[in-house]
Amino acid sequence: PLRAQDLPVPSKNQLKWQKLETTAFIHFTVNTYTGKEWGDGTERPEIFNPVNFDARKMIKVLKETGFKMAIITAKHHDGFCLWPTAYTAHSVKSSPWKNGEGDMVKEIEQACREYDIQFGFYLSPWDQNHPSYGTSAYNTFYKNQLRELLTNYGEIAEVWFDGAKDKKAIDMEYDFNGYWDIVRELQPNAVMFSDVGPDVRWVGNEKGIAGETMWSTIDVKPENAPGKMSPAYLNVGDPNGKLWIPTETDVSIRPGWFYHEKEDDKVRSAQNLVDLYYTSVGRNSVLLLNIPPNKEGLFAEQDVKNLYEYRSILDETFDRNLAKTDHNGSLTDGALESYISLHTNKPFVVTLSEKVSFDRVSLQENITEGQKNEEALLEYWDGTAWTLLSDLTTIGYKRLLRVPLTTTDKIRITVKKSKSPVQLAELGLYKASARE
Ligand code: IPT
Structure with a gap:
């Protein structure tokens, strides 16, 4: 039998992260305007115009409903960037929003500071807009973008590396180890998410359901890059795993990750959100609940209502031990x-x-x-x-x-x-x- 000192244990960052329990995802990009879930990179930046965008309003809701961190999709698979990156014009700079002078990542970050919740970002490796995608030059481009986001936005609590990629997409050999080195160098207190960590792992589905048996330990083999793990293995973990890589349960309050008006009557109810709390936090995982802003740049009314109801139910249940x-x-x-x-x-x-x-x-x-x-x-x-x-x-x-x-x-x-x-x-x- 193993002695206690031989067991994998969480790092200081992983422990702090686990204690957050409930965290929020904010999916926002050109898809909000095209109605798609995955854009293809041909979207015109002109369509991105959230006239009433208000980061403070949204982060206030997250704070008041118990979320301890917000993660913004700085760039999704379509390649459109929510910050004025120096490395491509395919960004808010070319949009009518704030006459191209806005920085949405900054506004979300600042609101998180104001309401005292942690801040993180998602930067999609799969990018269908940038011409260098598929060549090693793309790794340099991606690292440059990472450096911008890791340098200009204060303390970053989490960086999200999505393993998603269409089967028909151009082949690309991502330099994940190189990406991770940059995060460690510039933000030593951040945790990194991907299928294989290095700090926190995917739970294996987007339904909000962690395995009833849930080990924070797994083994990762050299061939196990993000997007190349068995979801079933991730969902349960491995009692004999040598690495401490706990799960994050990412799930959306709506059927899609992005806001679509036609899904306004399919918002998860407060009771359903409470169920998700039990099947994620209650199963040794962290909940990462996505609440997508609408075309105006605000959370939709029903979503906000259900979030407050969900929080008040949880508060009532766990009020007295x-x-x-x-x-x-x-x-x-x-x-x-x-x-x-x-x-x-x-x-x-x-x-x-x-x-x-x-x-x-x-x-x-x-x-x-x-x-x-x-x-x-x-x-x-x-x-x-x-x-x-x-x-x-x-x-x-x-x-x-x-x-x-x-x-x-x-x-x-x-x-x-x-x-x-x-x-x-x-x-x-x-x-x-x-x-x-
Ligand atoms: C899925 C990716 O394959 C996986 O690597 C991880 O990033 C996950 O998303 C995050 O939710 S793709 C999804 C369409 C199941």
């Missing part, structure tokens, strides 16, 4: 580093000072020393016997369980299988909002 009456403070102090060690087949009983009724359970491992639990039983004392509440697999940073309404003053946790003693950091018992 009923396990707080437990005499054992370390499990309810909110700190990962204070924990109880659980050994295989040694039941651990939490005695509450009074009977409580709950239907949600939250468990957290002290992941600062790695992820360990593989199988555990969660039981409660029903007055005469221990009764099964949940037969669970991984915990990781956070595991949320929806269980039947249960009244008890005793909870029992028995680890059945683990890589080394489980460091149980937190236990939460909650009564769900009736609006869930």
Whole structure:
């Protein structure tokens, strides 16, 4: 068996990132005006004119609905740039928006500073506009753009490397290692997303559903470039993986990543968004929820309404930890580093000072020393016997369980299988909002 010190552990940046829990994606480009999801690079910059664009309004909504970071699509696959890059004219500079004097990346960044949330950007490697695409000159072009974004926009919390590319697209050998070196050099505190990290990985689908079993560890082989990983493997991870690369669950509040008026009646409901919280954050992942601005340059009304409702439901559900009456403070102090060690087949009983009724359970491992639990039983004392509440697999940073309404003053946790003693950091018992 592995000793604790042999387990992969999160870096300081990865740990900070995991604790953000809910983060937001902002997909915006010429597609918002053409109705497409993937542009082809022939779009005229003249069509990009969000007359009421207001970064502060949008970031305020994100802040008030609990998002701790916003990631803007600085450039999507069509190649149109939302900042006035020096390396191509295919940008806001050539658009009527603010007479070509605007910098949308800057405005989003500044609003994030004002509302005190972190800021990141997406820079699509696949670029159907730039003439150098397909040659090594494109790698130089891409690195120049990366340098601009990593230098002129303050502290960057996350850089997003999308592995998406049409099968019929021109072949291009991306110098991912070179890209990543630049990020490390210019923004040492940023995490990088791609299928294979290096810091955070794709969850394997765009439905908002992390695997119920979710390892923050995987193995990456030399041939595993972004876009060349098995989604099924990414979705569950690998208990024996040698690398700590936790998942980010990217999903849109609408059917598409970009705003399309015809999808105005298909916005995810507050309840659906709450479900996504359980299937991402509640499964040891981070939620990256996309809210796309409309043609005016604002979030659509229904999206905003549903976001506030979603947040108020979550706040109501997780308002009071009923396990707080437990005499054992370390499990309810909110700190990962204070924990109880659980050994295989040694039941651990939490005695509450009074009977409580709950239907949600939250468990957290002290992941600062790695992820360990593989199988555990969660039981409660029903007055005469221990009764099964949940037969669970991984915990990781956070595991949320929806269980039947249960009244008890005793909870029992028995680890059945683990890589080394489980460091149980937190236990939460909650009564769900009736609006869930
Ligand atoms: C998919 C990419 O193939 C993958 O590499 C990752 O970037 C992912 O997007 C992010 O959501 S493409 C998508 C059409 C499934």
